[in-house]
Amino acid sequence: MLSRTASNLYWLSRYVERAECLARILDATYRLSALPQGYGSTTNEWDSAIATAGCVISFKEKYEEANERTVTEYLAFSTDNPSSIRNCLEIARTNARSVRTALTTEMWDAINSAWHELHHYDPKRITREEFTRFLNFVTETSVRFDGTSFRTMLRNDAYWFSRLGFLVERADATARILDVKYHVLLPREAQVGGPLDYFQWASILRSVSARTSYHWVYRDSVKPWLVADLLILNRQMPRSLASCYENINRYLDDLAQFYGRQGQAQRLARSITNKLENGKMEDIFQSGLHEFITQFLIDNNRVGNAIGDQYLI
Amino acid sequence: MSSRSPDFFDEMRASDGSIRPAYRQLAHWLDTVPKDVLDYRRKEAEFIFRRIGITFAVYGDAASTERLIPFDIIPRILNRGEWQKLSRGLEQRVKALNMYLSDAYHKREILRAGIVPEELIYGNPVFRPEMNGQAVPHDIYVMIAGIDVVRVDPDNFYVLEDNARVPSGVSYMLENREIMLRLFPELFIDHPVAPVDNYADELLATLKSVAPNNSSGDPTVVLMTPGIYNSAYYEHSFLADKLGCELVEGRDMFVKGDMLYMRTTEGPKRVDVIYRRVDDDFIDPLSFRPDSMLGVPGLMSVYQAGNVTLANAVGTGIADDKAVYSYMPDIIKFYLGEEPILKNVDTWRCREPDHLKYVLDNIEKLVVKEVHGSGGYGMLIGPAADKKTIENFAAKVKAAPEGFIAQPTLALSTCPTFVEEGIAPRHVDLRPFVLTGRDRTRIVPGGLTRVALSKGSLVVNSSQGGGTKDTWVLDR
Amino acid sequence: MRIRIAHETVYRYDTPATRAIQILRLTPRAHDGQYVVRWRVEVSEDCRVGPREDAFGNLTHTFTVDGPISELAVRVAGEVETQDTHGIMRGAREKFPPSFYLRQTELTVPDQAIAGWADEISENGARPALETLHAMQQSIYANFNFDVDATATSTTASQAFANKHGVCQDYAHIFCSAARHLKIPARYVGGYFLRGDGVIDTESGHAWTEAFIPDLGWIAFDPANGICATEAHVRVAIGLDYLGAAPVRGTRYGGLGEAMQVKVSVDQASRQSQQ
Known part of the structure; x- marks a missing residue:
């Protein structure tokens, strides 16, 4: 397969997943900010949303303050933000157009019709209710794209690159959510489970759509x-770091077998998978949750780069 | 039902009002099918086209850079006899084009014989000195040709234009048929329509047949596109898909030691044949435009070393511009010793003084075209122009006569078309595609019928509001 | 006269390039006024340097190099024996009839200013061609300022003509543009020039032109020096414009921060000590 095709497939999935993650973060932030004063957090939720999206510096260059209006604009619609939901979907479609022949009709249709629909939302005139619909639309687009690839793609290198993009992005998103909120997850001697923290925890679960799963597990x-x-460690949970890496590992192995060659990407992914499979929460808390997550973000990024060097350029 | 203009040959109705045999069932069906059903099907067709993304880009139109070419649901029909004559003529014409190109870049016997003037070759801006004396694999220059033909009466096809560089439109031939099969399956029961969907197989066979001699048993064919912003990008991706080959851009390939490679997930892979949809000017910044980002630096070195086949070859433009057009009947006679089967439209070359005089004396009756113009721009349609426009144009011709040719206004045939006012005759042309391989010539029965949707208009170009139709060749 | 030439081009990259390809037109060929005694082309990296003849009959060398490349040097050197032919070019490889060289290119297409200037000098065609060409050569020589900073390889004849500044390449473009406008075939020539002022080391080669007069053949005009070519001119490559005769056309992949250094030395062989 052409390296550029593989690269386009990989990034197409990454951007679709990124759009969905942003939609979920925005949704969770809206919920949290809608709580009455006493329940709200002492920190500004809109600041957290910007931090989770990983664009604090570029945001600060454009806006004085993080609030509902500015954050919504920047994360959802801004053309200045290369990773706004709108840009993610635009880039996804450009990628899709470039690899039209590597996509199934259904996948193309999912992206192409989403792109057409995207243009129906006017950021200048959008109401809160419409915005909720917009967030739903983004999530549904991602689910539809994911579903069509799962159901229609041949299980070959094209599929594996597409999965890898999706999983690397997903692992990154989960880790970022944890990174921004890690302090409310630290076990403390007293005051555990106050009303304030409770809503924060619920919000984290919401931003990875795992409220129900939590109770089942x-x-x-x-x-x-x-x-x-x-x-982090629960492999039943599709957004956990462990689950992401279990699958990244699997698809990288598939590629290695298919091409009869393995490299740095496989070696790095294996070592991360091992760490997650054998990890225990006590140990992680012991040696520092924050440090653990920071290291994971670096490692995950390295895997992304290794995939790039090995296959995509 | 449809009214018919008596001045033009109508493909469906003879001048006495009777229906020509090939259209008999269709005419009956058009009479019986309710208009709202037609309307509904047309909308459905448009919906499908948009859904699958068959669009073309309109340059300089920022608001809507992707548009649909209007599709007319009433097919254009040719019977077997008509097609056989047409396809014999096409084969003859493309054979002569290839022989002319080979001669023009090597021995130039046609110059010595005094058939065409020297400046037609050397003075032509699209004559590529780089191709001078350069052997091309199997001596084939034009593997894919699109020949624009029109009818003016029951017996004669005229060639309007040869396209020997990177002719486009074949995806519409294929997609229009798909849509018709989907929307009107009942029509195909009554009509023995020759299939066109083997085009991609024929194209692939053609491309593989012209691979360099030193390529492996199963040569690697790729389709090279300028990228997603090109107006014909949809067609490029569509064809790559049907051919089962990689759709590459210049940046996907590189040259190493006189060989061409593409970058794949498994490392570099040699490329043997490029079906390129990128113009000569842009394919190699080290040989042509140095600012081109679309090409592969050094591609021409590989080509000159005989290690890659370009389809079509570089420099084919000298065979298809309007200046050489008028010499085509002589070119066919010179190389093949045959009378041309397809007619040429009478053409006055303004560079010749007696022709110029005739043109200026009769300009209000003529179509005057710039030799190097295309797409329906830079031309004067005498009968449709006002006095002032004619005067201005005549002055331009007088100032630089060598840049113009003139032709009589052709009475393009009409074909029933579903438009706002109902079913009405509209002017059509036809672009069949001719594939030339090392082994043989292949022509899929059909082509792209373009239709001028405005009443009375003779301009079928999609950039000027033309639409398309499915083209049926009946197997009887 | 025996002329000794050394021409070195060195590219350096801050971050190494991953791949490079170059086409060199750096090898002179013989004609009645010049004989190549010895010549060699060297590339600092391991690669195959394949010679080939291009469309205009120039000798080219094409090579590709795999990275990482932090420095790439191309060196040519040799000796050429020349004699004065009063500017008349004979015995060179001719791949096209003279009429081919009436073609303008993007770099030479004349604007109104050049066309007007040419028409004026030629007295609207009344003046004999040879006289016109000499007058054009003198006019460029007298009225233009040599200025390396005012120009680039992509500067067109019209731009240079408007600026009245330029280098030999621009003068050659203007000359070709005007000659072709007057229906006189003309072509661009790249090569080396042994200066009369004793300067041996420079940073570039030289460029001039050749124009075709039916009874005489090709005649070499050097508007930068205001003379027809002499035994001081070593002819290397011809083309319709600079691009066709460019000493180096190349591309590199990756490799940021390129610095290029060119050293050209042209000297009379007898003046140098034997190496």
């Missing part, structure tokens, strides 16, 4: 260390 009320466990 733990059959317990929301507890911070369990939230951390769910998002």
Whole structure:
């Protein structure tokens, strides 16, 4: 396969997934900011949203303050923000057009019709209700794209590159959510489970759409260390770092076997997978949750670069 | 039903009002099918086209850079006899084009024989000195030709223009048929329509047949596109898909030691044949335009070393411009010793003084075209122009006569077309595609019928509001 | 006269290039006024340097190099024996009839200013061609300022004509543009020039022109020096314009921060000590 085709497939999936992650972050932030004063956080939720999206510096260059209006504009619609939802979907379609022949009709249709629909939303005149519909539309687009690729693509290198893009992006997003909110997940001696933290935990679960899953897995009320466990080590949870890496590992192995050659990407992914499979939450808390997540973000990025060097250029 | 203009040959109705045999069932069907059904099907067709993304880009139109070419649901029909004559003529014409190109870049016997003037070759801006004396694999220059033909009466096809560089439109031939099969399956029961969907197989066979001699048993064919912003990008991706080959851009390939490679996930892979949809000027910044980002630096070196086949060859423009057009009947006679089967439109070359005089004396009756213009721009349609326009144009011709040719206004045939006012005759042309391989020539029965949708208009170009139709060749 | 030439081009990159390809037109060929005694082309990296003849009959060398490349040097050197032919060019490889060289290119297409200037000098065609060409050569020589900073390889004849500044390449373009406008075939010539002022080392080669007069053949005009070519001119490559005769056309992949250094030395062989 052409390296450029592989690259386009990989980034197409990354951008679709990125759009969905942003939509979920925005949704969770809206919910949190809608709570009455006493329940709200002491920190500004809109600042957290910008931090989670990883664009604090570029945001600050454009706006004085993070609030509902500015953050919504920047993360959802801004053309200045290369990773706004709108830009993600634009780039996704440009990528899709470039690799039209490597996509199934259904996948193309999912992206192409989303792109047409995107232009129906006018950021200048959008109401809150419409915005909720917009966020739903973004999530549904991602689910539809993912579903069509799962159901219609041949299981060959094209599929594996597409999956890898999706998983590397997903792992990154989950880690970022944890990175911004890690302090509310730390087990503390006293005051565990105050009303304030409770809504923060619920919000984290919401931003990875895992509120229901949590209860199915733990059959317990929301507890911070369990939230951390769910998002980091629990392989049943599709957005957990462990699950992402279990699959990244698998698809990289598929590629290695298909091409009869393996390299740095496979070696790095294996080592991360091992770390997650053998990890225990106690140890992670012991040696520092923040440090753990920071290291994971670096490692995940390295895997992305290794995939790029090995296959995409 | 449709009214018919008596001045033009109508493909469906003879001048006495009777229906020609090939159209008999269709005419009956058009009479019986309710108009709202037609309307509904037309909308459905448009919806499908948009959905699958068959669009073309309009340059300089920022608001809507992707548009649909209007599709007319009433097919244009040719019977077997008509097609056989047409396809024999096409084969003859493309054979002569190839022989002319080979001669023009090597021995130039046609110059010595005094058939064409020297400046037609050397003075032509699209004559590529780089191709002078350069052997091309199997001596084939034009593997893919699109010949624009029109009818003016029951017996004669005229060639309007040869396209020997990077002719486009074949995806419409294929997609129009797909849509018709989907929307009107019942029509195909009554009509034995020759299939066109083997075009991609024929094209691939053609391309593989012209691979360099030193390529492997199964040569690697790629389709080279300028990228997603090109107006014909949809067609490029569509064809690559049908051919089962990689759709490459210049940046996907590189030259190493006189060989051409593409960058793949498994490392570099040699490329043997490029079906290129990029103009000569842009394919190699080291030989042509140095600012081109679309090409592969050094591609011409590989080509000159005989290690890659370009389809079409570089420099084919000297065979298809309007200046050489008027010499085509002589060119066919010179190389093949045959009378041309397809007619040429009478052409006055303004560079010749007696022709110029005739043109200026009769300009209000003529179509005057710039030799190097295209797409329906830079031309004067005498009968449709006002006095002032004619005067201005005549002055331009007088100032630089060598840049112009003139032709009589052709009475393009009409074909029933579903338009706002109902079913009405509209002017059509036809672009069949001729494939020339090392082994043989292949012509899929059909082509792209373009239709001028405005009443009375003779301009069928999609850039000027033309539409397309499915073209049926009946197997009877 | 025996002329000794050394021409070195060195590219350096801050971050190494991953791949490079170049086409060189750096090898002179013989004609009645010049004989190549010895000549060699060297590339600093391992590669195959394949010779080939191009469309105009120039000798080219094409090579590709795999990275990482942090420095790439191309060196040519040799000796050429020349004799004065009063500017008349004979015995060179001719691949096209003279009429081919009536073609203008993007770099030479004349604007109104050049066309007007040419018409004026030729007295609207009344003046004999040879006289006109000499007058054009003198006019460029007298009225234009040599200025390396005012021009680039992509400067067109019209731009240079408007600026009244330029280098030999621009003068050659203007000359070709005007001659062709007057229906006189003309072509661009790239090569080396042994200066009369004793300067041996420079940073570039030289460029002039050849124009065709039916009874005489091709005649070499050097508007930068205001003379027809002499035994001081070593002819290397011809083309319709600079691009066709360019000493180097190349591309590199990757490799940021390119710095290029050119050293050209042209000297009389007898003046140098034997190496």
